[in-house]
Amino acid sequence: MFINQQTIRNSISFSGIGLHTGKSVEIKILPEKVNSGINFIFKKEKIKASWKNAQISQLCTKIKKKNTYISTIEHLMSALSAIGVTNVSIQTTSEEIPILDGSAKDFVEKILDTGLVNQKIQQKIIQIKKKVNYKTIDKYIEISPNKKKLTIDYSIDYKDDFIKKQSLYYEHDLDNFKKIYLARTFCLHKDLEKIFAMGLAKGGTLDNAIVVSGNKILNQGGLRYKDEFVKHKILDCIGDLYLAEYQIYGNVITKGGGHELNLMLLKEVFKDENNYEII
Incomplete structure (x- = not known):
């Protein structure tokens, strides 16, 4: 199923509310070059989507670097995994990714609509x-x-x-x-x-x-x-x-x-x- 690295063809934006914070939030998903991985950016802090940065949390998935954290990333991460996206950055205006309708549907459909770029280097x-x-x-x-x-x-x-x-x-x-x-x-x-x-x-x-x-x-x-x-x-x-x-x-x-x-x-x-x- 997963052969080459992929990014998105164009930037994508989502807006909504954070499930736990209740704050309005806008995110922008941007294409990235090969071997960049998936990174979240909040308050100029870049946090790699990695188990090394993950914090134990029962009700959502949270990553943290220094004093900056971003939570409820699991539905977006699930969509990126299923589509096979390996290289993007996600800029967010708040510390929580929007919950949208509580599923991964909107993430999947909008990413597929904008299209993918095959980066011609194999995924690991x-x-x-x-x-x-x-x-x-x-x-x-x-x-x-x-x-x-x-x-x-x-x-x-x-x-x-x-x-x-x-x-x-x-x-x-x-x-x-x-x-x-x-x-x-x-x-x-x-x-x-x-x-x-x-x-x-x-x-x-x-x-x-x-x-x-x-x-x-x-x-x-x-x-x-x-x-x-x-x-x-x-x-x-x-x-x-x-x-x-x-x-x-x-x-x-x-x-x-x-x-x-x-x-x-x-x-x-x-x-x-x-x-x-x-x-």
Whole structure:
């Protein structure tokens, strides 16, 4: 699937609101030369989209350099991974990327509409050589070798009256990503008080997140997929794994995972050079 490095043909702009800050934000995605990677720019500080700069965060993916941080990058990173974009810079007017409708749809469609530039130099791929895992008391994630692609086998169990148990096996390419990219971020209504107390979700509305209350959702339009919740978890996972700086080939299995587990898996992989090779 991923052969040469790619950038976008023209700059692209998005505007919206930050899910957690509630601030209005505009971003501009700009083409970059080969081997630039993906970099975010805020207040003149350039932060590479890398696990090395990532901060542990449960409700979003955050990167930081010195005293500057940029959060909620996962949906944009997921779109860039699926399309195979390797070299761009993202200028932002605020510390959080706009949530848009809570999915990766708008990012994907606008990037594809503007077009791509094949940069005629091969992408590097991270190939997993041995099984690596990370677990907590109730959550688990692992990655094992696959020489041709990234697969994700994701299971969730919310033990509630609506989401309950959902599982999905996914093979990463653009065609398959288009089958999940409409999936929106979500939360349980009973958790909102705790989330608000943390100073988060100030920009959250029923237009950019699914809210589950008891045995129903509060959103008027209903679900976009019957298994929208696990599909969104996979979408997040793809974006988080792209913080490896290159595409990863391996088989991921995770139960009850999330942003923290995804990042911890990357840290475990890169802890030992025997776990992987860059090809």
